[in-house]
Amino acid sequence: MATEYLGIDVGGTNVKMGIVEAQTGKLSNFYSHDTASWRKSGHFVERLGDAIAIQLAENKGVEKCGIGVPGLITRDRTTLVEITAIPEIDGTPIIPYLKERFPKCDFFLENDANAAALGEYYFGEDEEIPEDYIMVTLGTGVGGAAIIDKQVFKGGGGNAMEPGHVPSKNGKVLERNIGKNELLDLANKMRANYTGKTQLPGDGTISTTGLVAAAAEGDELALQIFSEVGEMLGNALVSMIRILDITTILVGGGLSASFDYIMPAINKQLEYWLTPYYLKTLVIKKATLGNDAGLLGAASLCF
Amino acid sequence: MATEYLGIDVGGTNVKMGIVEAQTGKLSNFYSHDTASWRKSGHFVERLGDAIAIQLAENKGVEKCGIGVPGLITRDRTTLVEITAIPEIDGTPIIPYLKERFPKCDFFLENDANAAALGEYYFGEDEEIPEDYIMVTLGTGVGGAAIIDKQVFKGGGGNAMEPGHVPSKNGKVLERNIGKNELLDLANKMRANYTGKTQLPGDGTISTTGLVAAAAEGDELALQIFSEVGEMLGNALVSMIRILDITTILVGGGLSASFDYIMPAINKQLEYWLTPYYLKTLVIKKATLGNDAGLLGAASLCF
Numbered sequence: 388m389a390t391e392y393l394g395i396d397v398g399g400t401n402v403k404m405g406i407v408e409a410q411t412g413k414l415s416n417f418y419s420h421d422t423a424s425w426r427k428s429g430h431f432v433e434r435l436g437d438a439i440a441i442q443l444a445e446n447k448g449v450e451k452c453g454i455g456v457p458g459l460i461t462r463d464r465t466t467l468v469e470i471t472a473i474p475e476i477d478g479t480p481i482i483p484y485l486k487e488r489f490p491k492c493d494f495f496l497e498n499d500a501n502a503a504a505l506g507e508y509y510f511g512e513d514e515e516i517p518e519d520y521i522m523v524t525l526g527t528g529v530g531g532a533a534i535i536d537k538q539v540f541k542g543g544g545g546n547a548m549e550p551g552h553v554p555s556k557n558g559k560v561l562e563r564n565i566g567k568n569e570l571l572d573l574a575n576k577m578r579a580n581y582t583g584k585t586q587l588p589g590d591g592t593i594s595t596t597g598l599v600a601a602a603a604e605g606d607e608l609a610l611q612i613f614s615e616v617g618e619m620l621g622n623a624l625v626s627m628i629r630i631l632d633i634t635t636i637l638v639g640g641g642l643s644a645s646f647d648y649i650m651p652a653i654n655k656q657l658e659y660w661l662t663p664y665y666l667k668t669l670v671i672k673k674a675t676l677g678n679d680a681g682l683l684g685a686a687s688l689c690f
Numbered sequence: 691m692a693t694e695y696l697g698i699d700v701g702g703t704n705v706k707m708g709i710v711e712a713q714t715g716k717l718s719n720f721y722s723h724d725t726a727s728w729r730k731s732g733h734f735v736e737r738l739g740d741a742i743a744i745q746l747a748e749n750k751g752v753e754k755c756g757i758g759v760p761g762l763i764t765r766d767r768t769t770l771v772e773i774t775a776i777p778e779i780d781g782t783p784i785i786p787y788l789k790e791r792f793p794k795c796d797f798f799l800e801n802d803a804n805a806a807a808l809g810e811y812y813f814g815e816d817e818e819i820p821e822d823y824i825m826v827t828l829g830t831g832v833g834g835a836a837i838i839d840k841q842v843f844k845g846g847g848g849n850a851m852e853p854g855h856v857p858s859k860n861g862k863v864l865e866r867n868i869g870k871n872e873l874l875d876l877a878n879k880m881r882a883n884y885t886g887k888t889q890l891p892g893d894g895t896i897s898t899t900g901l902v903a904a905a906a907e908g909d910e911l912a913l914q915i916f917s918e919v920g921e922m923l924g925n926a927l928v929s930m931i932r933i934l935d936i937t938t939i940l941v942g943g944g945l946s947a948s949f950d951y952i953m954p955a956i957n958k959q960l961e962y963w964l965t966p967y968y969l970k971t972l973v974i975k976k977a978t979l980g981n982d983a984g985l986l987g988a989a990s991l992c993f
Contacts, residue, residue, distance in 0.1 A: 459967070469967070519846030535846055543822030543838055543936035544971075553929040554963055626856040626929045633846035660857055664762070664772070668847075 393442050393452040393492075394686030396499065397435070398422060399472030404438060406446050407686035412510035414679060416442060422473065431476050436488055443492060453495045453688030454481075455502035455681055462545030464496045495688035498546065499681055500524060501539040503674075504532035506684030507637055512675040519633050522674060523550055523620070524640030529562035533631055537690075540631075553623050561623050565616045567595060567642060574598055574612045581608050595642060602648040613645050617652025624653065624671075625660040634665050639674030646673045696745050696755040696795075697989030699802065700738070701725060702775030707741060709749050710989035715813035717982060719745060725776065734779050739791055746792060756798045756991030757784075758805035758984055765848030767799045798991035801849065802984055803827060804842040807835035809987030810940055815978035822936050825977060826853055826927070827943030832865035836934055840993075843934075856926050864926050868919045870898060870945060877901055877915045884911050898945060905951040916948050920955025927956065927974075928963040937968050942977030949976045 390409040395402065402425065405417040418438065425434040443449060458470035465482040485494045497505075504522035507513070518537045524530040529551030533540040540547050551562030563569055574593045578585070585608040586601050587593050601609035624636060638646055650671065657669060676683055693712040698705065705728065708720040721741065728737040746752060761773035768785040788797045800808075807825035810816070821840045827833040832854030836843035843850050854865030866872055877896045881888070888911040889904050890896050904912035927939060941949055953974065960972060979986055 533846075542934045543836075545935065546967075547933060547935040549932040549935075552932045552963075554925050558962075560963070622857050623929075626926075627933055629852040629855045630850060630930060630933050631845045632848065632850040632852075659861075660855075660863070664849075 391449050392686040392689040393449050394682045395454045396681030396685050397456045399457060403682050405682055412683055426473060432479055432481055451493045451689035453685040455497055455499035455685040457499050459546045460496055497539060497688050500530040501532040502684035502688055503680040504534055505539055506676055506680055506687040507674050508534060509687040509690055510683045517635050520635040520637055521627055521633050522637040522639060525642035526640040527567045550623055555619050564619050577612055583607055599644050610648060613648035614652040617649035618656055621653040621656025628665055634668040636671045637674040643673055694752050695989040695992040696752050697985045698757045699984030699988050700759045702760060706985050708985055715986055729776060735782055735784055754796045754992035756988040758800055758802035758988040760802050762849045763799055763801060800842060800991050803833040804835040805987035805991055806983040807837055808842055809979055809983055809990040810977050811837060812990040812993055813986045820938050823938035823940055824930055824936050825940040825942060828945035829943040830870045853926055858922050867922050880915055886910055902947050913951060916951035917955040920952035921959055924956040924959025931968055937971040939974045940977040946976055
């Protein structure tokens, strides 16, 4: 029988879980529950345990379960520290609790961005992923993770890799410059000062979809906007490359749709700052896992 | 009998070695040979081996030897990759060579900055060093290392932690802004534009010693100059802290004499950029090992 893992992606809106076939990443028994109602019950972790009980009862062969959570956890990966979206579970020793309730199952806890990054190694479509890489996710915030020797890099305190919070331009951290809302603010501001021809609306209603579509059609202003983003992201990547000595970068998240349009400016920065030691092995590519990245990433913790 | 290690610090000017008592860091049998004459012989590694042979013959109890080298090495720590000061040994599998010649001794190879950082843990005067810390060395260049779980952090390719080469102000990397020569350029430039009272010479001959002395006496301009340095260093430290989740920083190197005068500006940056999660455990202090840091660091690789 094929090895199967239970993957659980705890999110601020939904908790998603499912059985993942280890060799293929095939997903079955998908179950999603809204986070709010479990929070309201005052027993979030117990309700999560109930859902796990059902999954394990229906899938007797499953002996390992990986859980991704949106926040800080202890270095030994047993206890929740700071889960901003579900603060009432902060401090919960979730792994000892689950292990006691399900003694035959092994549980693995990880930050969700770290889990998603690891998922790319085991379940991504890209078959040339090396054992060391940095993943950066572009969305409302800018998240990140590093995988070193096929393991999540924890750093010193256990919560390494916060690229969204490194110093960037204008006295702001990176994600306050290139996060989704900041990107749209920048776009609307550049549009207001732009006198050339552009298909972007001038009434302050530029959307990320519209911006990507315009760039795809060669709109000069849209390309200039993404060039600004690429320059700031490129600078932060250089710092990470010099500190971690990792030269494969995956870019994921909703805004990675802009990948092709931010890449020229990123490459310009990398070529300006880095030496041949890094450039000769440097590869930047899009992450391949889509909506299921969190759940597959959680399951990949079981390897 | 006390455990003793052979420590070797390969430098561009001298190769220093000595027997280090593991518990106390007491140094004996110190020997220094100029690097140039071994280079001229065309058999650098063999001459180094001869010197090791004498040390091992004179100290029969020594079964471990640590070697620090000024450059890049392979991730498995067996082979020299890029030793800028002694390029003819690039590519040499130095550990297999020494192991074959001295089968009873175990050899450990590391980059010299990494070794010096580890030495602070085992031999530093500071008894409160945690198992995770960042070390930054200020001198002609800006070097660095991270120790995680009492181990040198190697990163992906094996040569992590190049803080001197992260992007800084004015399109320059950090060490091209605050390295010794750049610091003096900055000082002379700020002196030329300064109309206040200062004891710094206005003829372009400011020295680092003079600068530190002036700051110690409260010279406003000298303090302003170090404030500029602290601001740039502080920004780079924030990136490292966010990427590595390490909150103990040691500052070493010749220019760490300016520690007290760069600290106010560093602290200002850290308080501006970091959140309580980091600030509550943040400690920045001077490294304690002086001239013997390289040799003691090399010996500490044997632990």
